[in-house]
Amino acid sequence: MTKVIVVGSGIVGLATAARLAARGDDVTVLEKERDLALHQTGRNSGVVHSGLYYPTGSLKARMGVAGAESMVAFARTHGVAVEQCGKLVVAVSDDELPGLHRLAERAVANGVPARLISAAEARDHEPHVSCVAALRVESTGIVDYRGVCEVLAEQVRAAGGAIRFGAEFLAARTEGTRVRARFTTSAGEEQLAADALVVCGGLHADRLARACGLEPEARIVPFRGEYFELTDAAVPLVQGLIYPVPDPRFPFLGVHLTKMVHGGVHAGPNAVLALAREGYRWRDVAPSDVADALRWPGLWELGRQNWRPGAREVARSVSKTLFARSLARLVPEIRREHLLRAPAGVRAQALRRDGSLVDDFLVQQAPGQVHVLNAPSPAATASLEIAAHLERQVDEALVTNR
Known part of the structure; x- marks a missing residue:
């Protein structure tokens, strides 16, 4: 044995x-x-991802697409809470349409069940969403991990x-x-x-x-993903999952709205450098972790390449108003008073010496x-x-x- x-x-x-x-x-x-x-x-958002975003042929793409099926099947077999509710990736302005179409092409290449739909069709799924077009991804779900x-x-x-x-x-x-x-x-x-x-x-x-x-x-560089949850009054504004078209210059997907499998809606995550590898709050600081990160040349190069979107993430981290404004691009009725702080997570992201994310x-x-x-x-x-x-x-x- x-x-x-x-x-x-x-x-x-x-x-x-x-x-x-x-x-x-x-x-x-x-x-x-x-x-x-x-x-x-x-500490993640409980999403069963579809394999949409990842380079065709990569392990993430192949295993993500297969995992969207195997994870849902596993949960159903063993009585774990799961729902295959689908999601919308929404273009809120015309300048985001090329990015949306690129995602649609990636979906075809990766074998992800998805289709481009009009703003009116998007509102059939999400009555409160604001967009000029959307990509409907059927295999996305939510589960109790x-x-x-x-x-x-x-x-x-x-x-x-x-x-x-x-x-x-x-x-x-x-x-x-x-x-x-x-x-x-x-x-x-x-x-x-x-x-x-x-x-x-x-x-x-x-x-x-x-x-x-x-x-x-x-090297692992920790990025804290900060979440809010919607108040009970705002929960009906979201029926499933609503994502923005990701900024190709920034290695994260942007804040989005996620129906939770046990009820409620999460908003986020924001993405900021954590000051400890298990740093779930700004006040969680581990000097050895900070020193380890600062000694790695890749972190400085990543910052140089992404300082502008990185600064927006930090600003949104300290301002609930800015966080709410980002969500209101997707669902205009969401306001600052609809947001309640929720537990954060930390993403273990491998970073190469040249500043490129693995x-x-x-x-x-x-x-x-x-x-x-x-x-x-x-x-x-x-x-x-x-x-x-x-x-x-x-x-x-x-x-x-x-």
Whole structure:
């Protein structure tokens, strides 16, 4: 029986652990927190993405499209709250129409079910939306990702695997055909040997890779995604999901409106540099994380290339009025008083030395080891597909270590 250690109980780590356990591997999940999915997975907007935005042929595109089907099917099979409500990407002015048409072409290339519709047709779906045209994307949905994680964790346990909470992974070394991992618990430092190691470290992925003797080709830079939710009075203004046409000069999608699977509507996220890798508020500052980010040349180059939209994001972060104004471009009836602060998330984004974002999933392999070094959105949507990919990577890593 192959013994595998999986680091991280976010949705990618749990999906991978469940898949490996189901085939008969002896799986142990190490999680530094006291519960599942407390970081990226548990703080995202709950969207099942369609695979619309990603370069054709990329892992994100292929796994995103497949994940839009497999995640909805998984949730329905296991009784997790899910709704395939579709979304609108809206052009609010004529100068956004070329970008909308490019997205429509990308949808065709990626195999995403989508169609261009008129403003009148858009209002059939969203009566309060403002636009000159829209792209209707049918396969987009909403789901309870934490509920998915709870099912995956039960699958790990049912197959004989273990999930150890409060176990903070420190480092690992491959010694012969075995991998020896070090981690800390409330009882002190412990070690565990296995045939293979899979690290799904999220916000700490690059550091954990270096602690295992690998040199990642990019560094994690944390971006905080700030959300509001609409007041009860404003919730009826949104029926599903409403997105703007993304600015091609900026690597994020822009604030949007998202119906939540358990009720209510989220607005956001804004995107600003976080001052800690787990910095969910402006006052969360980790000097070592800030220094680590500032030492990376890629951050300075990213700032140089995107200073203008970046400044808008910061301004919107500190001004609810500006945030509301951005939302009112999509739904004019939304006002400042309709916004209530909601918990933020932090996106673990891999950034290269030249300032370019790693715009695809990135996995690095070593003898007996597999490290997920970039898995931002749509990783939750594609998590079951990523798990299948990582299963193959584990088998390859095992072969190279024999």
